[in-house]
Amino acid sequence: MTTASPEVKKAVAIEVRDLAVTYEEAAEPALAGVSFSISKGECLLLIGPSGCGKSTLAMAIAGIIPRSIEARVEGEIRLARELQAPGKIGYVFQDPDLQFCMHRVDDEIAFGLENLRLPRDDMKPRMRSALEAVGLDVGLEARHTVFSGGMKQKLAVASALAMDADLVILDEPTANLDPDSRRHVYDVIRRLKEAGKTVLVIEHRYELLLDVADAVVELGPGGRATVHRRPEEITRRAPRPRRRGATVRAGEAPVLEARGLALAYGHREVWRNVDVAVRPGEWLAIVGANGAGKSSLLEVLAGLRRPTQGEVRFRGERLDRMSAKARHGRIAYAFQNPEYQFLYERVADEMAGRVLGDEVPDEIERELKAFGLAGCAHQSPFGISQGQKRRLAMAVMMRQGADVWLVDEPTYGQDEASERMILDRLDALCEEGKAVIAVTHDLDLVAAHADRVVVLAEGEVAYDGSPDGLLRDRELLRRARLDETAPLERRHSRDAGLEPGRKPSLVGSPLRRWHPDVKATALLCVAAIALCARTFRAEGWLWALVGVLAFAMGWLSPWKLIRRLSPLLLIYAVYLWTFAANAAVPPGTPVAHWLWFRLSWYGVWQGLLVVLRTSATVVLAYVLVATTDGTDFMVGLSESFHLPPKLSYGAMAGTGFLGRFTRDLEIFRMARRVRGREGWWLLRPVRYALPLLAQSIRVSERLAIAMEARGFFGPPAERWNARTYWRVIRLKAADVIAGMVLVALALACLFI
Amino acid sequence: MAKWKLREVILMVVLAIVCGGIYRVWDVLYALIPATAYALQGVMTGLWMIAGVMVPYIVRRPGAALIAELVAAAVELLLGEQWGLSNMISGLIQGVGSEIAFLLFGYRVWNAGTCTLSGVLASAAFMFQWYFQYGGDKLHLGTQIAFVLISLVSGAVLGGLLPKALADALARTGALRNYEIAKRSVKSA
Numbered sequence: 001m002t003t004a005s006p007e008v009k010k011a012v013a014i015e016v017r018d019l020a021v022t023y024e025e026a027a028e029p030a031l032a033g034v035s036f037s038i039s040k041g042e043c044l045l046l047i048g049p050s051g052c053g054k055s056t057l058a059m060a061i062a063g064i065i066p067r068s069i070e071a072r073v074e075g076e077i078r079l080a081r082e083l084q085a086p087g088k089i090g091y092v093f094q095d096p097d098l099q100f101c102m103h104r105v106d107d108e109i110a111f112g113l114e115n116l117r118l119p120r121d122d123m124k125p126r127m128r129s130a131l132e133a134v135g136l137d138v139g140l141e142a143r144h145t146v147f148s149g150g151m152k153q154k155l156a157v158a159s160a161l162a163m164d165a166d167l168v169i170l171d172e173p174t175a176n177l178d179p180d181s182r183r184h185v186y187d188v189i190r191r192l193k194e195a196g197k198t199v200l201v202i203e204h205r206y207e208l209l210l211d212v213a214d215a216v217v218e219l220g221p222g223g224r225a226t227v228h229r230r231p232e233e234i235t236r237r238a239p240r241p242r243r244r245g246a247t248v249r250a251g252e253a254p255v256l257e258a259r260g261l262a263l264a265y266g267h268r269e270v271w272r273n274v275d276v277a278v279r280p281g282e283w284l285a286i287v288g289a290n291g292a293g294k295s296s297l298l299e300v301l302a303g304l305r306r307p308t309q310g311e312v313r314f315r316g317e318r319l320d321r322m323s324a325k326a327r328h329g330r331i332a333y334a335f336q337n338p339e340y341q342f343l344y345e346r347v348a349d350e351m352a353g354r355v356l357g358d359e360v361p362d363e364i365e366r367e368l369k370a371f372g373l374a375g376c377a378h379q380s381p382f383g384i385s386q387g388q389k390r391r392l393a394m395a396v397m398m399r400q401g402a403d404v405w406l407v408d409e410p411t412y413g414q415d416e417a418s419e420r421m422i423l424d425r426l427d428a429l430c431e432e433g434k435a436v437i438a439v440t441h442d443l444d445l446v447a448a449h450a451d452r453v454v455v456l457a458e459g460e461v462a463y464d465g466s467p468d469g470l471l472r473d474r475e476l477l478r479r480a481r482l483d484e485t486a487p488l489e490r491r492h493s494r495d496a497g498l499e500p501g502r503k504p505s506l507v508g509s510p511l512r513r514w515h516p517d518v519k520a521t522a523l524l525c526v527a528a529i530a531l532c533a534r535t536f537r538a539e540g541w542l543w544a545l546v547g548v549l550a551f552a553m554g555w556l557s558p559w560k561l562i563r564r565l566s567p568l569l570l571i572y573a574v575y576l577w578t579f580a581a582n583a584a585v586p587p588g589t590p591v592a593h594w595l596w597f598r599l600s601w602y603g604v605w606q607g608l609l610v611v612l613r614t615s616a617t618v619v620l621a622y623v624l625v626a627t628t629d630g631t632d633f634m635v636g637l638s639e640s641f642h643l644p645p646k647l648s649y650g651a652m653a654g655t656g657f658l659g660r661f662t663r664d665l666e667i668f669r670m671a672r673r674v675r676g677r678e679g680w681w682l683l684r685p686v687r688y689a690l691p692l693l694a695q696s697i698r699v700s701e702r703l704a705i706a707m708e709a710r711g712f713f714g715p716p717a718e719r720w721n722a723r724t725y726w727r728v729i730r731l732k733a734a735d736v737i738a739g740m741v742l743v744a745l746a747l748a749c750l751f752i
Numbered sequence: 753m754a755k756w757k758l759r760e761v762i763l764m765v766v767l768a769i770v771c772g773g774i775y776r777v778w779d780v781l782y783a784l785i786p787a788t789a790y791a792l793q794g795v796m797t798g799l800w801m802i803a804g805v806m807v808p809y810i811v812r813r814p815g816a817a818l819i820a821e822l823v824a825a826a827v828e829l830l831l832g833e834q835w836g837l838s839n840m841i842s843g844l845i846q847g848v849g850s851e852i853a854f855l856l857f858g859y860r861v862w863n864a865g866t867c868t869l870s871g872v873l874a875s876a877a878f879m880f881q882w883y884f885q886y887g888g889d890k891l892h893l894g895t896q897i898a899f900v901l902i903s904l905v906s907g908a909v910l911g912g913l914l915p916k917a918l919a920d921a922l923a924r925t926g927a928l929r930n931y932e933i934a935k936r937s938v939k940s941a
Contacts, residue, residue, distance in 0.1 A: 053918065069760075070930075126769075290798075345921065345924065345925075349896075360883070380924055380925040381925075382925035382926070382927060383925050383926030383927070503882060522839060524837055524840055524841070526837075527836070527837035527840070527841060528841055530838075531838065531841065531881070531884060531885040532884070545834055567832075568834045570783075571783040571834045572834070574783055575783075578790060579887055579890060579891075581790075582790045582891055582892065582895055583890045583891060583892075584890060584891055584892045584893065584895075603890075606887060606890040607887065607890075609887070610885075610886060610887035610890070613885060614835055614836065614838050614885065614886070615836070616836075617835065617836035617837040617838040617839075618834065618835065618836030618838075619836065620836055620837045621829055621837045621840075622836070624837070625829070625830065644756075646756060646758055646761055647756065647761055649756050650761030650762050650765065651761065651762075651765045651823070653762055653765075654761070654762045654764075654765025654766045654768075654769065654770035655765065655769070657766050657769055658767075658827065658830070659770050661769060661770070661773055665773070690918065690921055690922065690925075692770055692928075693767065693770060693918065693922055694922060694927045695765060695772055695924070696763075696766040696769075696926055697763060697766070697767075697927045697928065698762040698927065699766060700759060700762040700765075701759055701763075701930065702765045703762050704757075704758045704759035704762050705759075707758060708758060713758070717758065
């Protein structure tokens with residue numbers, strides 16, 4: 001219960017008393033009997049093992065539970081009066097990609113302000129001061145999709161500050177970030193405290209925050225809390241002990257060896273001159289900042305991606321000359337997202353590699369138990385916890401008995417127990433004389449497990465040697481952006497790699513200035529009318545109209561249009577053939593018989609009619625896409641046509657997924673190839689659907705929660721006029737008249 | 753519309769994007785499987801209806817079939833399909849076809865029967881466009897009849913039963929706990 005209470009002392013920001021939270025289907029509460037309080041301007045650190053209810057607690061304080069996530073909340077959360085107004089509690093989520101719903105920095109910050117119904121004129125100063133407060137030096141029109149993870153988290157904090165948040169909650173804000181981005185986030189937390197904000201941080205790697213924190217709440221398993229008022233008394237996590245002996249068989253030839261590797265995507269070079277070799281019994285770590293190309297290197301080493309230059313050899317044999325089966329049988333590969341590797345609907349089937357009946361063989365049960373998966377046999381591999389998924393993927397791979405193990409981020413999304421189990425397993429593999437290559441951000445892990453470490457930085461191998469040597473070389477760590485403790489230069493750190501965004505669509509050709517939604521409707525009508533053209537004369541006139549639209553009104557470059565649409569020529573040629581070979585001809589027309597086809601010139605002409613009809617609408621589509629800003633289009637639906645904002649902004653948020661989709665699909669195909677189950681190419685779209693869909697559902701849930709956490713619920717989400725708009729999209733009489741004229745012209749084309 | 757939950761809206765768009773991506777792959781196959789036996793192309797048509805069944809079957813709200821099919825068509829268009837705005841018209845009429853099936857039963861019956869009907873109606877709606885725009889009227893009568901029949905069956909199987917099976921499989925994974933599909937089946941169980 002969240003209640004207003006006059007007797008709460010002014011200095012107290014939040015008081016939690018005897019809080020218990022139980023999720024709908026759960027037997028046990030996620031949290032029980034939690035009590036503590038935070039004073040204004042304090043920084044509270046919330047720690048504890050994964051799954052102990054840290055996020056649950058934070059989301060209950062922010063009101064996300066039970067508003068967006070259904071659960072039973074008992075006990076009391078008292079918020080100081082000034083925290084009860086909308087927007088006063090800001091929430092920054094763990095995954096930087098899953099909390100934004102727009103594409104540009106200004107739209108993104110404005111989204112929260114619109115929910116608060118802030119007048120448009122007041123928005124810009126708020127945006128600027130919020131960006132300044134977090135030290136994010138970018139243009140307002142920059143597209144945040146190209147930001148690094150650290151910059152995205154800064155933007156998320158800035159969005160909260162613009163809404164005038166007094167309490168900022170950061171839920172594992174650095175979990176997905178490289179060390180360099182991490183220090184940017186820590187810097188923001190310090191800034192927030194300096195600015196007098198109350199801050200609640202959930203953090204797994206908390207050591208660096210202990211000097212900022214005023215108090216620490218430690219949640220234990222079962223959701224009970226211990227409060228430490230003196231952070232310096234918190235036991236720092238013990239560094240991982242190094243338990244491995246020397247397992248490297250130095251005398252033996254490398255089992256996997258790469259020479260002179262280079263990789264480029266189009267014109268962008270990722271890295272060059274990369275030599276990597278790993279011997280039996282050796283654990284090799286690959287580290288580097290986000291975007292350094294670590295995962296790409298691992299993919300090349302597995303033979304999943306073709307390098308631009310150089311070659312990879314497995315026991316002296318070139319990878320690209322080995323059969324896929326031999327290659328993936330000898331070289332195991334664990335993806336960051338283990339889900340992509342699952343093929344079956346039950347854990348036991350997955351483990352066995354075939355569909356089992358209701359009876360699970362003892363041998364399978366034993367193996368599941370060995371990986372901490374006892375009792376999961378009949379569950380869906382997609383429905384178990386993140387740690388369990390990773391262990392299942394490992395267990396399945398263990399059965400294939402590979403010689404080289406390539407692992408992408410072995411500890412990603414794991415709790416400590418699960419992490420330990422996986423690392424121990426990898427250690428054991430080294431003892432058996434297998435080789436392990438792991439990509440990671442975690443230098444502690446490198447120190448405790450790796451025999452050798454390769455650093456990728458600035459497009460090259462910047463270091464190849466012992467972990468100790470790397471950790472001593474602070475200069476190298478800084479250069480490779482791996483040092484999370486290095487101080488930031490606050491003044492001159494203009495964030496690199498950003499060009500100002502495109503100019504707003506208010507200037508430009510008549511088609512650009514036309515109301516986007518009216519334009520789309522009118523063009524769609526023209527396309528519908530084009531369907532009815534039955535003669536060459538009518539189609540000629542329609543094509544003339546389309547030409548005027550594209551070049552006179554849209555100012556499009558004919559050259560670009562032709563280049564863009566030329567791949568379709570082949571498809572249309574096939575089309576023409578269909579009609580030449582299959583058309584019904586009037587009696588008396590000459591027909592050539594060949595196989596079961598009946599070829600006729602008459603058919604070719606009929607085909608040409610169809611081709612002209614359809615390709616006119618292709619050009620119309622090009623015109624629409626090339627002259628319309630997607631955000632204007634979606635926002636206009638609410639602003640001019642009064643669609644509930646929930647629908648237009650929700651759709652807007654969903655489209656962010658489009659960008660991820662291509663990358664997801666690529667990784668997914670690799671994952672299938674690794675398991676030798678890429679599938680018959682014709683059936684691929686169907687076989688790929690389930691894991692891709694499961695992933696997309698999770699994405700949409702998180703996006704929805706993040707949007708609601710920014711005040712997108714109730715009237716501002718339901719009624720178009722219960723929010724303000726940053727983008728001004730006016731519907732003028734001229735827009736509608738132009739649409740009607742265009743449709744009338746298209747109709748006229750049919751009857752001239 | 754106002755009753756939709758935000759997560760349902762986003763889910764609809766995200767699923768429609770996945771479907772749009774699948775459609776795009778299908779477009780290429782459809783075009784490049786050379787037209788050796790024209791009527792057999794009809795086998796493929798049903799797959800372009802999956803969004804119109806899968807999404808309403810999961811969120812169970814009026815309008816879901818139509819909007820989802822439209823959004824999927826728009827995504828397909830943005831990915832560069834070969835039919836231009838004609839494709840949006842396909843999305844529109846197929847969406848209406850899918851929607852009618854659920855409307856007829858007052859949005860209360862969600863089973864293999866209504867899903868199949870939905871796929872068939874979507875396919876039937878597309879037959880109009882095929883006949884008038886894509887030159888169906890120019891073909892031999894025998895080819896026409898075979899194409900229509902095969903397309904309707906394809907609509908029933910690929911466009912009706914397949915997306916239902918996919919949605920059920922998804923529900924079994926537990927990913928759909930917070931959506932109507934899971935809530936209804938819990939109650940009926």
